[in-house]
Amino acid sequence: MIRPHRLSADQMKPLRRRSDIPIWLALGWRAFAVLGLIGIVLTVHWFDRDGLKDNVDSAISFGDVLYFTMITVTTVGFGDIVPVTDRARMFDTFVVTPIRVFIWLIFLGTAYDFVLKRTWERWRMAMIQRNLDDHVIVAGYGSSGAEAVRELIARGTPAEQIVVIDSRADRIHHAELVGCSVLEADATRDITLQAAKVERARGMIVSAGRDDTSILILLTARHLAPRLPISIAVRNEDNELPARQAGANIVINPASFAGLLLAGSTHGAHIADYMADLAAASGRVQLNEREATPDEIGRPLRAIGSGLGVRLYRRGLPIGFWEPGAQALEAGDTIVEIIPGEDQTVPRG
Structure with missing residues (x-):
């Protein structure tokens, strides 16, 4: 590309x-x-x-x-x-x-x-x-958007497979230095997302800095790409429900997440550290999401061999590892597991 x-x-x-x-x-x-x-x-x-x-x-x-x-x-x-x-x-x-x-x-x-x-x-x-295809669109290259791009690259997404959209030239310049494809434009407009081939993207991250702008971008993207997985960052808790109703698959409130880490730190010295470790590609452990393999069908979630299974999704419903539904995996199940970080080695035996 x-x-x-x-x-x-x-x-x-x-x-x-x-x-x-x-x-x-x-x-x-x-x-x-x-x-x-x-x-x-x-x-x-x-x-x-x-x-x-x-x-x-x-x-x-x-x-x-x-x-x-x-x-x-x-x-x-x-x-x-x-x-x-x-x-x-x-x-x-x-x-x-x-x-x-x-x-x-x-x-x-x-x-x-x-x-x-x-x-x-x-x-x-x-x-x-x-040539844009199977790429990730990042609408908004502020602090959250830039961090998302760094994490995507750290998790193995090639920089040229990331399209950054922002209306500020200085942010666009920094995104270009990282190696991303960039558009200096208004992401709320159809013409912008059409130029970014939103209908052929594999995912989109929206972090415009303002909740109203982010939700408008979300609505525009959902109109053009009804099946596109879209994650959105909102600052106000009151806007989480409107964002979901507008079509967001994942709604993240940075302030709420920071609050979870802070609250977790009061219940144990290492809880917040482990949560941050899970969220970062550079951590000693990582969260991984994948489809159940044919040889895992019928086996309990806790018996998978690639990592520590913590949750599965069956027909869109979450099932914890302790629930009866997790005792036998079915075809089409999506597994969320904890795996070692890329630089970690797992002893055999």
């Missing part, structure tokens, strides 16, 4: 880090540089016009000097006016030739920056959109 990317109101454009210099000023500096270099050559040629020879009328006027200057800094000349003294020839060799190359570089660089690069980036953006 190719990356970058930003979205304007009616046209997708590849993201580029914003420059503090306006376009008109950048063009002005380049034009000033070209005119300055031409002015240097023109001045020297005028004061050293005796070193030039006009093969047409043998007279060197200011017009002839101007013509010769423009021809020599853009081409190698036509031979109608030529330098005849050693000083004029050395000046053309060691000064005019490098200036000619430099001016052409300015011309080519300007053409690339303002014409070729934009065409190339539009093509790249089209390729990004065409």
Whole structure:
């Protein structure tokens, strides 16, 4: 997959880090540089016009000097006016030739920056959109969204399979540095989520920073992708129910989760530490969710061999490891288990 990317109101454009210099000023500096270099050559040629020879009328006027200057800094000349003294020839060799190359570089660089690069980036953006599939969309790259992206990458999701959407250029720039595909746009709009191919995503995380904005993004995404798994972060407890009613599969209240950790810490010195350990990909233990394998059908949840089974989901209903339904796994059951972290080894025997 190719990356970058930003979205304007009616046209997708590849993201580029914003420059503090306006376009008109950048063009002005380049034009000033070209005119300055031409002015240097023109001045020297005028004061050293005796070193030039006009093969047409043998007279060197200011017009002839101007013509010769423009021809020599853009081409190698036509031979109608030529330098005849050693000083004029050395000046053309060691000064005019490098200036000619430099001016052409300015011309080519300007053409690339303002014409070729934009065409190339539009093509790249089209390729990004065409190839997006089975990706994760993160709407909002604030503290929670950025942490979610880091955790996704730590859990094995390639950065190029993550599409970050945010309307702030500084956040988009940081997401691009991580390696994500990014869209600088309003995630509440259909055109934005359509550009991110929301209908082909495997999951979406919504953390816009404002509950009303997050829920509006959720509604837009659910309208475009009815079956897409969507997780949303809300700050106000009162908005948890509206978020669920809007179609969120998972609703997380960061403040409530922090409260759970704080409360757990008062009932044991290691409870909060273990909960945080479970939530992080870098922890000594991890939570893993998977489908029951054929050889596990009929066996109790506690007897699975890949980890410690703590819960299963059967037809959408949660069943704890102690409940009768967990005594025999069935086809289609989803298992939630605790497994060792990636850097941990499990002794055999």
